[in-house]
Amino acid sequence: MSSKSSLLKVILLGDGGVGKSSLMNRYVTDKFDSHLFHTIGVEFLNKELEVDGRSVTLQIWDTAGQERFRSLRTPFYRGSDCCLLTFSVDDSQSFHNLANWKKEFVYYADVKEPSTFPFVVLGNKVDMSERQVVSEDAQQWCRENGDYPYYETSAKDATNVAAAFEEAVRRVLATEDRAEHLIPTDTVNLHRKPRGSAPCC
Numbered sequence: 001m002s003s004k005s006s007l008l009k010v011i012l013l014g015d016g017g018v019g020k021s022s023l024m025n026r027y028v029t030d031k032f033d034s035h036l037f038h039t040i041g042v043e044f045l046n047k048e049l050e051v052d053g054r055s056v057t058l059q060i061w062d063t064a065g066q067e068r069f070r071s072l073r074t075p076f077y078r079g080s081d082c083c084l085l086t087f088s089v090d091d092s093q094s095f096h097n098l099a100n101w102k103k104e105f106v107y108y109a110d111v112k113e114p115s116t117f118p119f120v121v122l123g124n125k126v127d128m129s130e131r132q133v134v135s136e137d138a139q140q141w142c143r144e145n146g147d148y149p150y151y152e153t154s155a156k157d158a159t160n161v162a163a164a165f166e167e168a169v170r171r172v173l174a175t176e177d178r179a180e181h182l183i184p185t186d187t188v189n190l191h192r193k194p195r196g197s198a199p200c201c
């Protein structure tokens, strides 16, 4: 890995029980617990990785999906570099609620340009035999909302979990690269002293 590592904050949002904590635990510790308790407020774990030759420390924030914990989670949205909107493929209501999750995030994270913010959508629990949400509907939602990448994951058997987090990192890095290219090179920095200048009278 190169010596310079970027710290990226990625936040997992979605209804209670869709598997946000399980996805974070699978990715960071490579473990799965079938008897997890509901998250209260937020928790986070760090993971170091290299994506396309760039070193990154991913700070993954797992939030409580239950409505009663809303006021405990929303203060942590600010400063997120990427948002993973998560639903469970065996729960159609969790899919229909994605729009509300996006809205809540945009408001509390104070996202200035939602159309260019890096969202990634995860349809979790694809190992379950009974589905309520078909891939085509999820893909269509992603297309209509901003061409978001869509990953069908299973925290239980690890399907696509690493791929989804790596895509999140790629999206953030691509957004940052675009922003850097947009900074005009002929701007004047008012805080920088001219080199070798005499003290002002």
Ligand SMILES: Nc1nc2c(ncn2[C@@H]2O[C@H](COP(=O)(O)OP(=O)(O)OP(=O)(O)O)[C@@H](O)[C@H]2O)c(=O)[nH]1
Binding pocket: 014, 015, 016, 017, 018, 019, 020, 021, 022, 023, 033, 034, 035, 036, 037, 038, 039, 040, 063, 064, 065, 066, 124, 125, 126, 127, 128, 153, 154, 155, 156, 157
């Ligand atoms: N079969 C299957 N079960 C899963 C998967 N991911 C999570 N679960 C189970 O679903 C239940 C809820 O998982 P959590 O990870 O606690 O869900 P959460 O979204 O963090 O829930 P809140 O903390 O309430 O927001 C647990 O019993 C998990 O074991 C998966 O990919 N497949």
